[in-house]
Amino acid sequence: KAGVTQTPRYLIKTRGQQVTLSCSPISGHRSVSWYQQTPGQGLQFLFEYFSETQRNKGNFPGRFSGRQFSNSRSEMNVSTLELGDSALYLCASSRAGTGMTGELFFGEGSRLTVL
Amino acid sequence: TQLLEQSPQFLSIQEGENLTVYCNSSSVFSSLQWYRQEPGEGPVLLVTVVTGGEVKKLKRLTFQFGDARKDSSLHITAAQPGDTGLYLCAGELDSWGKLQFGAGTQVVVTP
Numbered sequence: 001k002a003g004v005t006q007t008p009r010y011l012i013k014t015r016g017q018q019v020t021l022s023c024s025p026i027s028g029h030r031s032v033s034w035y036q037q038t039p040g041q042g043l044q045f046l047f048e049y050f051s052e053t054q055r056n057k058g059n060f061p062g063r064f065s066g067r068q069f070s071n072s073r074s075e076m077n078v079s080t081l082e083l084g085d086s087a088l089y090l091c092a093s094s095r096a097g098t099g100m101t102g103e104l105f106f107g108e109g110s111r112l113t114v115l
Numbered sequence: 116t117q118l119l120e121q122s123p124q125f126l127s128i129q130e131g132e133n134l135t136v137y138c139n140s141s142s143v144f145s146s147l148q149w150y151r152q153e154p155g156e157g158p159v160l161l162v163t164v165v166t167g168g169e170v171k172k173l174k175r176l177t178f179q180f181g182d183a184r185k186d187s188s189l190h191i192t193a194a195q196p197g198d199t200g201l202y203l204c205a206g207e208l209d210s211w212g213k214l215q216f217g218a219g220t221q222v223v224v225t226p
Contacts, residue, residue, distance in 0.1 A: 106157025
């Protein structure tokens with residue numbers, strides 16, 4: 001079956017702009033999580049959506065937001081980009097239901113460069 | 116500071132050698148997962164351990180969960196170049212999808 005698909009794979013933005021990243025989970029997976037990966041900080045949890053509701057949120061500023069649609073596809077948005085937002089943004093889907101995490105299936109990521 | 120501390124940060128060994136990667140925390144986890152990430156790809160799950168003291172084997176890889184469920188180790192026997200990658204441990208403190216990742220151990224196995 002198709003894996004987790006993230007688009008775009010690469011993008012370059014300038015400071016102050018905004019960006020929207022998209023994630024299509026594996027068919028049947030209702031949970032979608034987003035992570036930011038940088039060499040210095042590793043994988044940092046952004047947020048997790050389950051059935052269109054944000055179920056958990058990491059410690060990122062309000063410039064980082066997300067949503068999930070009825071077909072489980074998810075988008076994340078970063079507004080007023082800063083240089084420090086340059087990172088690999090990973091989306092992961094899971095079969096997890098209530099009260100569990102389960103195995104995360106990651107996409108290949110969207111590499112964002114902010115100039 | 117990272118909730119999960121992985122050591123070493125970098126490991127370079129020759130093919131055929133053994134290696135161990137450690138994942139430590141002061142927190143108790145309900146479960147712990149190990150992932151491997153290769154360049155240009157997302158992490159891929161290797162194993163999940165749930166019970167304190169649990170040992171799981173995946174071919175040449177042996178995973179152990181500490182008795183107190185605060186730490187874990189990954190041991191690779193007779194490493195091969197295909198084992199090269201970033202090894203990440205991730206612990207689940209509570210439910211609802213919030214996995215905490217360690218910073219990772221970069222392993223390089225040269226022929």
